[in-house]
Amino acid sequence: MKAAVRTGRRPPRPPPLAVAQTVARMKPEKAHVPLAPLLKSFKVRLANGPPLAPNSKTFKSYAETCASLLRLCRAAAIGNTTPACSSYFSSNLPLALSLHAHAVRAGVAADRSVASHLLTTYAAFARSAERDRAFRDCVAADAASSFTYDFMVSEYVKAGDIASARRLFDGMPERSVVSYTTMVDALMKRGCVADAVELYEQCPLGSVAFFTAMIAGFVRNELHQNALGIFHKMLSCSVRPNDITFVCVIKACVGAGEFGLAMSIVGLAIKSNFFEKNIEVQNYLITLYxxxxxxxxxxxxxxxxxxxxxxxxxxxxxxxxxxxxxxxxxxxxxxxxERNVVSWATLIARYEQKGDAAEAVRLYCEMLADGCRPNISCFSSVLSASASLQDLRGGARIHAHTLKMGCSTNVFVSSSLIDMYCKSKKCSDAQRIFDSIPEKNIVCWNSLISGYSYNGKMVEAEDLFKKMPAKNSASWNTIVSGYVQNRQFIDALKSFNAMLASGQIPGKITFSSVLLACANLCSVEMGKMAHAKTIKLGVEESVFVGTALSDMYAKSGDLESSKRIFYQMPERNNVTWTAMIQGLAENGFAEESILLFEDMLATKTPPNEHTFLAILFACSHGGLVEKAIHYFETMQVWGISPKEKHYTCMVDVLARAGRLTEAEDLLMKTPSKSEANSWAALLSACSTYKNEEIGERAAKKLHELEKDNTAGYVLLSNMYASCGRWKDAAEMRLLLKGITLKKEGGCSWVQVRGEYHAFFSWEARHPLSLEIDEILDLLTWELSI
DNA sequence: ATAGGGTTAG
Incomplete structure (x- = not known):
């Protein structure tokens, strides 16, 4: 338009043939501003009737014109044009339809070029019925080229209709390597590795793309060695790899754990300028490094x-x-x-993983305010954050967002929702989410099982575990650790044995749970067996396993083994140090425990509240009052506020040293509700040091906190006795008798042929208890005669 | 045929 104004006259109208040639020469992606008026004028000519003489030469040009126009329509449909062009084609389906009709009238619809462009145009406008009809017409008119078939195969694959793709592929007059590539890729993406390999073996010759598709497919299915095998084969067939091949091969090396090889291939590819200008490859390299x-x-x-x-x-x-x-x-x-959902999601996920869930949620809100729509990954991360915050209200609001976005039944989102509701103690809501998932995967099952275990509902967890259609290692880990968390250690070991029997190979996570169960059962034999298995499976180097092993031996009283493991570990974290410090303290080595704590600080490992609890425990057992006070104050330096348990330790150490007033002062200063145990410790010390005044106050507090605390009455009675107040002591004893108190039950167990049998003092839970009692009676009788 | 982020178990 501007040019027209400047020159003062309209541009000359080009004759139809010239338009046809101009348009035919143009590539759609190269189309730029002058094209639009050109096409407009051509459209007018089409509408005004055919001025073209029907000779073969014009037909050919006309066919080419139609084809080019259709190609432009398609380019516009898939958004692959300059803005000027796409605005012209903003409602271009009618144009395509009218061109089609025109081509039919002119008898050129079956022309090879027109037909194939009709096909691609309808496909671009997602008109699958018209597309399929165009394809049938093509085949009927014998105008279907190899490209036509390849295109239709890829159309079916894109639509997820792998069966139709396969049928067409099998019926192709001659299968091209392009179709082989499409099929192999589709099969690999659906996990049908065997079918893909079958096609690979049938394919007479391979292109770079074909070999690369195979390599990428194997990598996707985590068969990294096979991927490297294809690469080798490709080289021996003298097919030159390109940049994409190299990316896939590097991924295969990383997956196979061949980091050295990976880096040398990276170096080689960079040196040969393979990775110079490919932005995708360079983006991958950033992530790789x-x-x-x-x-x-x-x-x-x-x-x-x-x-x-x-x-x-x-x-x-x-x-x-x-x-x-x-x-x-x-x-x-x-x-x-420029930033998008992924940028936000990445940061949200990282905050969540680092444990700063509150910041993750804040970022999510900031993202919404920025006008960015959350996606599935985003929801997974932020719901996981709500779960660790136990933020039911926030979580439910995000649940509403997922409903609005229509992705609440996605497996990633729903697994996170299940986790969130369970952590907020809403098992029934979690169950409802679970029931609403149309295609549950293993993670959905595992999440709900873990949720029930978290809420102490092991019966439901066990039931789900039995019902699940397939189990993976995480499923077993979930059930084993569920039993451990609920202190059902024998059941945990039983599940572990069932896991071994099922052929599932335990990993480092399994062992850390199993060893914890062994430690709590003080079962050295079972612990040693598990230890042997960790060595056999090559997981004993893991921090988690090492920590659990060292803890298990310490809790079983075998400090030598515990220390040996601790010092041989290649990597130690603060949990490892804390476990060892605690192990030494619990076994009475207070001084050594304190020395180890100083070593820990020297290695710049930050202590946490558990570490301080262990060290205060060590001080209290060693009667090291001054050290205890010192470490209690050190907590402030590390920004750790003492919890009830720390106060209990401090009261214990002060009281046992006879510093009763200081102990009572500290107890009164406890910010939250103090533990009954700490008053009991004070009361006990009052009886030792014969301090009735503080003792009576402590007894009163203890009574307030725990009405049914038997130990309190006994302690008070002892204190009165120690002060010679016999009457009060007797009164306490009477009071004690009058109250029906729930006694803590005892429990013992025995291992017979690898199976644990537990016996409880308060009820007969063993299924064979009748028979066992009879045998016992028999034995007693035999002993008495 | 290739690039950035995500769910469960310690």
Missing amino acids: RRMGDAAAAFKVFDEMEVKDVVSWTALLDVFADSGDLDGARRVLHAMP
């Missing part, structure tokens, strides 16, 4: 990139986040030229 822990290399790739997009920036954000610099990651998020 991050996962290898080489932040500097990741930064270098980012800095040297000529073109950076959202993905590059998000990958950079994650490099910051992964190296612990969440503030840096947040700065990247705000400095990015």
Whole structure:
């Protein structure tokens, strides 16, 4: 228009043939502004009747014109044109339809080029019925080329109709390597590895894309060695790999644990300029270097990139986040030229994983305020954060968002919802979510089982566990750790044996639960057996397993083994140190425990509240009052506020040293409700040091906190006795008799042929208790004669 | 045929 104004006259109307040639020469993606008026004028000519003489030459041009126009329509439909062009084609389906009608009238619809473009145009407009009819017409007119078949195969694959794709593929006059590639890729993505391999063996020759698809497929199915095998085969067939192949091969190396090989292939590919300008490859490299822990290399790739997009920036954000610099990651998020859901989701997930769930939720709100719509990943992370905050109201609000977005039944989202409701003690809501999932996967089952265990409902958990259609290692870990959490240690070991019997191989997580069960049962034999298995399976190097092993031996009283494991561990975390410190303290080695604590601080391992509890426990057992006071004050330095249990330890150590007033003062200062145990400890010390005044106050407090505390009455009675107040002591004893108190039951167990049998003092729960009693009577009788 | 983030178990 502007050109017209400047020159003062309209551009000359081109004759139809010239238009046809111009349009035919143009590639849709190259289409730019002058094209629109050109097409407009052509459309007018079409509408005004055919001025074309029906000779073969014009037909050919006309067919080409139709084809080109259809191609443009398609390009516009899939959004692959310049803005000027796409605005012209904003309602372009009618144009395509009229062109189709025109081509039919002119008798050129069956032309090879027109027919194939009709097919692709209808496909682009998602008119599958018209597309299929065009395909049938093509085949009937013998105008179907290899491309036509390839295209239809990929159409079916895109629609997820693998059966139709396969049928068409099998019936193809001659299968092209393109179709082989499409089929192999589709099969691999659906996990049908065997079928893909069968096609691979049938395929007479392979292209780069075909081999690469096989490699990518194997990597997707975690068959990394097979992927490397294909790469080898490809090289021996002298097919040159390209940048995409290299990315897949590097992934295969990483998956197979061949990090050295991975890095040398990266080096080779960089040196051969394979990775120079491919933005996708460079984005992958950033992530690869991050996962290898080489932040500097990741930064270098980012800095040297000529073109950076959202993905590059998000990958950079994650490099910051992964190296612990969440503030840096947040700065990247705000400095990015463009950010999307993934950028937000990444940061939210990282805060959640680092344990700062509150910040994750805040970021989610910030994201919504920024006008960004959450997606499935986002929901998973933020729901997981709500779960750890036990924030039922916030979680339910996000649940409402998922309903609104129509993704509440997605397996990722619903698994997180189940977790959230269970952590907020709403098992029935979790069950309802579970029931509403149309296609449950293993994680959905595992989440609900874990949720029931978390709420102490092992019967429901066990029931679900039995009903689940397939179990993976996480399922077994969930049920074993569920029993351990609910202190059903024997059941935990039984489940562990069932796991072994089912052929499922236990991992480091399984062993940390199993060893904890052994430690609590003081079962050295079982613990040693588990220890042997960890060595056999090569998981004893893990921090979790090592910690659990060292803890198990310490709790079983075998401090030598415990210490040996501790000192041989390649990696120790604060839990490891705490367990060892506690083990020494509980076995009476207070001094050694304190020395180890000082070693821990020297290695710059930050202590937590459990560590301080262990060290205060050590001081209290060793009667080290001054040290205890020192460490109690040190807690403030580490920003840890003492909990009830810490106060109890302090009261115990002060009271036992006779510093009763200080102990009472500390108890009065306890910020939250103090433990009954701490008053009992004070009361006990009052009887030792014959202090009636504090003793009576302590007894009163103890009575307030726990009406049924038998120990309190006994202690008070003892204190009166120690002070010579016999009458009061006798009164206490009488009072004690008058109250029906629930006595703590005793329990013992025995292992027979690998199976545990437990006996309880208050009820006969063993299924064979009648028979056992009879045998016992027999034995007693035999002894008496 | 390739790139960034996500659910359960310790």
